[in-house]
Amino acid sequence: MDARITLRVDGRDRSLTVDTRTTLLDALRDHLSVTSPKKGCDHGQCGACTVLLDGRRVVSCLTFAVAHDGADVTTAEGLAEGGEPHPVQRAFLEQDGFQCGFCTPGQICSAVGMLEEVKAGHPSHVTDDLTGPVTLDDEEIRERLSGNLCRCGAYVNIVAALREEADS
Amino acid sequence: MIPFEYLRAGDPAEAVAAVAERPGAVFLGGGTNLVDHMKLGVAEPDMLVDVSRLPLDRVEETATGLRVGAAVRNSDLAAHPLVRERCPMLARALLSGASGQLRNAATTAGNLLQRTRCPYFQDVTTPCNKREPGSGCSAIGGYTRYHAILGASEQCVAVHPSDMAVAMVALDAVVIVLGPGGERALPLADLYRLPGDTPQRDTVLEHGELVTAVELPDLPFARRSAYRKVRDRTSYSFALVSVAAALDLDGGTVRDVRLALGGVAHKPWRAVLAEEELRGKPATEDAFRRAADAELAAARPLPGNEFKVPMARNTIVATLRDLTEEGR
Known part of the structure; x- marks a missing residue:
């Protein structure tokens, strides 16, 4: 069963017709040719498909596109501004936070969303004081990004990239 | 599909x-x-x-406690200042579950009503009484590491995977349900079923009934509460065993206590027997151990998950000991 929807993807309004069974991930990749969100596990376990949906990080494989008519979607492609990489993208480059690169767009979208959560004062599982300020140390970064797997094992440099971003 | x-x-x-x-x-x-x-x-x-965009997305303070809308996202509930301050075990339980991305999407009612499940339930090539009644249980005699030790049946040994629900059951949460015939309220503990002979049903809800809110009655001593989760990975993993506990101490004596277990049964398991055993007793490790034993006397582990019984006992004791020390 088809549905006509509009998504704002990386700053552009895009109208498309999707079968209701189409996930947001497949709508982005197969209908709109926005291929930075990657299909890893397709079951919400690897985080490679992470995008910012109305500003919040989510896995795009576990939600149907039809449920997001009118939504604002930002992928890793849309994070750059004026031809300049986003600061998190730059930090990944500087710290060599990837090897094959497959998980990287998801890592970066997840990191950008995570930094907003920290800015809003949200605690995590490893935060000692639930009502106190959050210090984004390595343990916090690792916990908060546990929904993004990297099978090359570039975690050490991913953590370094985000520590650099947190310190700046 | x-x-x-x-x-x-x-x-x-x-x-x-x-x-x-x-x-x-x-x-x-x-x-x-x-x-x-x-x-x-x-x-x-x-x-x-x-129903994710219905106007059920608020956490409100009421005369008797907090009212959590069914569509409040798990991440927002965990971050809510009143939840963090008044029921840390609930914030902790939420933060220990799933990943940042999933908590941003998952709703309060959806978390409660996620399926009680096991790997065989999710593998349509294997028999499973919950998925296909009468087809048999592949877990019994199979891989049982994550399975139930309390309240299971010969039909089903799956566990409810929610962390949030464990803390809510300990907090005496009440679910508000809207059905074709009107609204009803029922204790969260009564929402869930044990598998018995009808493991295909996780809850007592009828078709068409919608959870619209969860009410959390004010429990002043829950300000001293904790959620402890034991799992195979440090993060983003289901509980092998988890414990939600709130402790009310009068000097060195347990005036009152709330205790619930996750990862051990078809439903979040309120440890009523342990609570009864503890009230009025000294807040000592011996007493905590006796309380845990009272609850776990009914445990019937499967070959392959016997470790869960001492793990549950030790986790109960450790959680209560930490809360006692925190109060000194």
């Missing part, structure tokens, strides 16, 4: 009516469990009624 119709409900009554009149219709919240099950062929609805 079979084709399905999609309806974004305008209000709760419309959502209830749409699902009630159609046997193959289900409610859609954040979708993190349902969409996965549709992909796996475990769930085959022919209509999704989206």
Whole structure:
């Protein structure tokens, strides 16, 4: 069963017709040719498909596109501004936070969303004081990004990239 | 996946009516469990009624406690200042569950109503009484590491995977349910079923009934509460055993206590026997151990998950000991 929807993807309004069974991930990749969100596990376990949906990080494989008519979607492609990489993208480059690169767009979208959560004062599982300020140390970064797997094992440099971003 | 119709409900009554009149219709919240099950062929609805955007997305303070809207996202509930301050075990339970991305999508009602499940339930090539009644249980005699030690049946040994629900059961949460015939309220502990001979049913809800809110009665001593989760990975992993506990001490004596276990049964397990055993007793490790033993006397582990019994006992003791030390 088809549905006509509009998504704002990386700053552009895009109208498309999707079968209701189409996930947001497949709508982005197969209908709109926005291929930075990657299909890893397709079951919400690897985080490679992470995008910012109305500003919040989510896995795009576990939600149907039809449920997001009118939504604002930002992928890793849309994070750059004026031809300049986003600061998190730059930090990944500087710290060599990837090897094959497959998980990287998801890592970066997840990191950008995570930094907003920290800015809003949200605690995590490893935060000692639930009502106190959050210090984004390595343990916090690792916990908060546990929904993004990297099978090359570039975690050490991913953590370094985000520590650099947190310190700046 | 079979084709399905999609309806974004305008209000709760419309959502209830749409699902009630159609046997193959289900409610859609954040979708993190349902969409996965549709992909796996475990769930085959022919209509999704989206309730994630209904105006049920607030946490409100009431005369008797907090009222959490069904569509409040797990991440927002965990971060809510009143939840962090008044029921740390609930914030902690939420933060220990799933990943940042999933907590941003998953709703309160969706978390409660995620399926009680096990790897065989999610693998349509294997027999499973919960998925296909009468087909047999593949877990019994199979891989049982994550399975139940309390309240299971010969039909099903799966466990409810929610962390949030464990803390809510300990907090005496009440769910508000809207059905075709009107609204009802029931204790969260009574929402869930043990598997018995009908493991295909996780809860007592009838088709078309919609959870609209969860009420958390004020429990002043829950300000001293904790959630401790033991799992195979440090993060993003289901509990082998978890404990939600709140402790009310009068000097060195336990005036009152709330205790619930996760990862051990078909439902979040309120440890009533342990609570009874502890009230009025000294807050010592010996007393905590006796209370844990009172609860776990009924444990019937399977070959392969016997470790869960001492793990549950030790986790109860450690959680209560930490809360006691915190209070000194």
